Amino acid sequence: MTNDELILVTGATGFLGTQLVRDLLARQPQASLALLIRDKQGQAGQQRADAFVPAEDRTRVRVYAGDVGLPDCGLAAADYRQLTAETTRVIHSAATVRFDHSLEEARRINVEGTRRILDFAASAPRLRSFAYVGTAYVAGERKDLVREDELVIGQEYRNTYEQTKAEAEALVRARLSAMPGVILRPSIIVGDSRTGVTSSFKMMYWPLKIYARRLWRTVPGYPDAVLDIVPVDFVSASVARLLFDEAAFGSTVHLCAGPHGSATIQQIAHRAAAYFQAPEPRYVDPRFFFALVRPILFLALWGPRRRVLVSGRAYRDYFSMRMQFDTTNAERLLGPAGLCPPPVMEYLDRLFHYCVESDWGRKPVAAQ
DSSP states (O other): OOTTOEEEEESTTSHHHHHHHHHHHHHOTTOEEEEEEOOBTTBOHHHHHHTTSOGGGGGGEEEEEOOTTSGGGGOOHHHHHHHHHHOOEEEEOOOOOOSSSOHHHHIIIIIHHHHHHHHHHHTOTTOOEEEEEOOGGGGTTOOSEEOTTOOOSSOOOSSHHHHHHHHHHHHHHHHTTTSOEEEEEEOEEESOTTTOOOSOOOTTHHHHHHHHTTSOOEESSOTTOEEOEEEHHHHHHHHHHHTTOGGGTTOEEEESOHHHHOEEHHHHHHHHHHHHTOOOOEEOOHHHIIIIIHHHHHHHOOHHHHHHHHHGGGGGGGGSOOOEEOOHHHHHHHGGGTOOOOOHHHHHHHHHHHHHHTTTTTSOOOOO
């Protein structure tokens, strides 16, 4: 590779993004990075970047104040011209991952933000590749084997996040005939498979925390529901590699545990019960729970347990999923490089251990 590579990364401050920036700097020692980062109240984009970019690599990183939800990605006109002229590769991972956004707000960020980055890439004369980080859950409420070349086949969506990520992916697919690029669909991203380290305690972590703390043991879901999780180190390494793999261009790749590596809710809960020395969870049909049990409990419970009922609504559908994700393209493209996700059950205890050591993200843990 030459030293004229400039890789534009959106979503760099996210859980995956921070890991990806570090991986790109380590794997592409001659490349420079351009990070599009929103200024926050009291904290400029440069300050946010300094929190995760290694000090020895900061001369290779440019930070641009911007926001994909704004026209021209919120960039100053001079910055936009400079970036389009110099950028050779783009990784678009910026998105809102909230489930409770209105459809309008989710579209503003996930769909229109993707459209703006695609327009940026199309106007970059030196562009060599474009990587779009989507989600496997564009599959919505499907209950079968989801293949990598499928997108919309009539499925319904659980929330505005899934719907708008599907709409955004459709935009990317329409451009790939004229642009060298790849669509990457991770499933639920969790901590590092080797250390358990995570900076995000959402998704799987929230129900795990309330269970470990004995606040709740009733699962409104099915014991055989499938939970496909992948560690952040696998996803990041895969994105960094496929961005440069011409064999991947034009493809959609599931960065998922897949049928051979995923686990059921019951398997994960059984391991959690042993680790946290807690009673085995009770499973309740989710239709019965949300139609009859939850309304009664909502009237009867107060304090932390009532807050569980409120917060838990966002996760209700993820305890009853039975779909699996085909990983044929992932195995073909990543297997020869030795990149494959470890089976979920092999690293669960490391995730649990980090949760305990960090008090669920409330205290720092010495680097391992």
